[in-house]
Amino acid sequence: MTDPRLIKTAEDIAHMRVACRLASEVLDELAEAIRPGVTTAEIDQLAAECMQRQGSVSATIGYQPPGYPPYPGHVCTSLNHVVCHGIPGPKALKKGDIINVDVTVIKDGYHGDTSRMFVVGGEKAGSILARRLVAMTFESMWRGIACVRPGAHLGDVGHAIQQFAEGNGFSVVREYCGHGLGRKFHEPPQVLHYGLPGTGMELQAGMMFTIEPMLNAGKRDISTLPDGWTVITRDRSLSAQWEHTVLVTENGVEVLTISDGCPPPPPEIAARLPQFAG
Numbered sequence: 001m002t003d004p005r006l007i008k009t010a011e012d013i014a015h016m017r018v019a020c021r022l023a024s025e026v027l028d029e030l031a032e033a034i035r036p037g038v039t040t041a042e043i044d045q046l047a048a049e050c051m052q053r054q055g056s057v058s059a060t061i062g063y064q065p066p067g068y069p070p071y072p073g074h075v076c077t078s079l080n081h082v083v084c085h086g087i088p089g090p091k092a093l094k095k096g097d098i099i100n101v102d103v104t105v106i107k108d109g110y111h112g113d114t115s116r117m118f119v120v121g122g123e124k125a126g127s128i129l130a131r132r133l134v135a136m137t138f139e140s141m142w143r144g145i146a147c148v149r150p151g152a153h154l155g156d157v158g159h160a161i162q163q164f165a166e167g168n169g170f171s172v173v174r175e176y177c178g179h180g181l182g183r184k185f186h187e188p189p190q191v192l193h194y195g196l197p198g199t200g201m202e203l204q205a206g207m208m209f210t211i212e213p214m215l216n217a218g219k220r221d222i223s224t225l226p227d228g229w230t231v232i233t234r235d236r237s238l239s240a241q242w243e244h245t246v247l248v249t250e251n252g253v254e255v256l257t258i259s260d261g262c263p264p265p266p267p268e269i270a271a272r273l274p275q276f277a278g
């Protein structure tokens with residue numbers, strides 16, 4: 001039997017549509033500010049101001065899972081070889097850097113969670129490798145999203161991501177995964193970004209979770225800095241991550257973390273998803 005707590009109510013879904021759109025809109029606003037010379041602390045401050053205008057609050061500031069110190073940022077800013085949970089600070093962005101900004105807002109008690117990659121100085125500023133990693137991480141996320149429908153298994157999602165990532169010479173980070181969310185920031189199910197088709201939980205309409213693959217240009221191994229949060233690649237290779245929050249619908253999937261400024265899915269995938277086709 002499926003745990004009934006995994007199925008969201010109509011009320012939950014309505015609130016989550018709002019929270020998720022707001023999270024994506026924070027990224028729309030930050031996108032304009034991400035350029036050479038800007039510090040990650042300045043990005044954090046802009047995010048804080050944007051949330052204040054929205055009437056949302058950051059889910060990350062003060063967030064303290066067991067065994068962690070309280071997280072000090074309104075957003076996570078993960079630069080180059082930082083895999084995730086980078087802490088905003090005085091470091092200035094340079095042309096050609098790649099950065100993930102991960103935004104989680106709480107609105108009316110509900111969490112919207114999404115992240116994007118940016119190439120500092122514009123798409124063409126990045127190295128061939130950096131651009132390829134960013135683009136393929138994006139496509140791996142969308143390939144995972146495209147698997148989501150009632151009757152599919154979470155292993156189908158993980159497999160699609162892993163197959164595409166490894167097939168293109170990148171590695172998949174294993175220690176962090178997508179997650180259920182709603183009134184809580186992190187709740188079941190765990191959504192692994194690797195796996196085998198037909199394994200894992202069977203999806204049902206009303207389930208809601210994030211898909212947020214982290215791909216490394218080198219080996220998949222990671223380490224954590226003494227600050228207790230910042231996760232880096234052990235071999236200091238580049239790492240990229242994208243994240244959306246999704247809802248399993250009767251017919252397939254609804255991506256909730258959508259806004260005017262968020263990049264559309266790759267065309268082959270958009271064509272298969274009613275939300276994005278046409």
Ligand code: MF3
Pocket residue numbers: 060061063071075076085102103104113210212229243
């Ligand atoms: N937003 C991250 C996620 O996708 C979690 C960040 S927790 C923090 O799950 F404390 F590092 F901010």
Ligand code: CO
Pocket residue numbers: 113178179210212243
């Ligand atoms: Co998440």
Ligand code: CO
Pocket residue numbers: 102103104113114115243
């Ligand atoms: Co996130």
